[in-house]
Amino acid sequence: MKRLAFLLLGATLFASCDDKKADLNKDIAIQVSIKEIAPKSIEKYISTTGTVEPIKTVDLKSEVAGKYQLQINPRTGRKFQLGDYVQEGTVVIQLEDKEYENNIKIKSLELRLEISKQTFEKQQSLYEKGGVTLSELKNAEIELINAKYSYEDAIFRLEKLKVKAPFSGTITNLNYYTENTRIEAASPVLSMMDYSKLHMEINLAEKNISMIKTGQPVNIVNYTIPGDTLNGVLTQLSPAIDAETRSFKAVININNSKLLLRPGMFAKGEIVVAKADSALVIPKNVILNKQKGNVVFVVHKGLAEERVIEFGLENPDEVQVVSGLEKKDRLVVKGFETLRNRSKIKIVK
DSSP states (O other), X not given: OHHHHHHHHHHHHHHHHHHHHHHHHHHOOEXXXXXEOOOEEEEEXXXXXXXXXXXXEEEEEOSSOEEEEEOEETTTTXXXXXXXXXXXXXXXXXXXXXXXXXXXXXXXXXXXXXXXXXXXXXXXXXXXXXXXOHHHHHHHHHHHHHHHHHHHHHHHHHHTTEEEOSSSEEEEEEOOOOTTOEXXXXXXXXXXXXXXXXXXXXXXXXXXXXXXOTTOEEEEEOTTSTTOOEEEEEEEEOOOOBTTTTEEEEEEEEEOTTOOSOTTOEEEEEEEEEEEEEEOEEEGGGOEEETTEEEEEEEETTEEEEEEEXXXXXXXXXXXXXXXXXXXXXXXXXXXXXXXXXXXXXXXX
């Protein structure tokens, strides 16, 4: 009997210790970090990837035969080389062929044009005074027109000795030829591209077709430009669905005016399909999924207060809260994992 009483006394003392320990734990403040909720914008987007390519690119060949002469780049003071920026119309390569030039007879054609013009003006003056017939005036005009066409054709043929940049861009390839050696017509000589504007062909899942429209903005990111985003726009959509991949093609144009991306690079695109301004936006990683719903904690009167929230727009990183939170609520962003409703907290940075 005494032994039983002793055991009951021990159990009572042990339970009392447990209760005191529980009470003590209740007083322990959990360290948390908070962030005051302020309105901001949020975008819902569809992520995609692709390879960026220049919109303008060209491979030039010599139109006629001649002696190869690489020209001086006026921007650098040395002969053109790979990577040089070239303004539209700049002569990069000059070909020389005296026989070809002589056969064109540019000087005689220029003189013929001058004489034809003087003759026409004289005939026109005489016609106004009744000195020549209309037929004679028209014949002089025909001679002037033919002389003009011949001269312009000669200039066009002479221009074939010059390899010019068809647009402003960067030299990506210069085929090597020894200076002043003759190269034949149709010899590859120069490749250029303008990558200040790029395009990216992508494949999108069939399930997204109702949300995708031309003109939608696209955020372009790449590992070579950390913290920076380029602006793009969805410009083309294919109406056809690939039966094997269940996807459809689209094209994004990208503004690369600072030349941060290089042609051939792999990039990620975020097609913005919806946007909300002045919304209550929180990071997804602070949300707990419980039986009652999606839950976060805010600080209220020094205690953790549990809030059930409802979503609006969302993306992989953030979510718009349409109910459950208010502007200036102090959201717990660190230390929330072990919190319960009315838990005592200590705010730390």
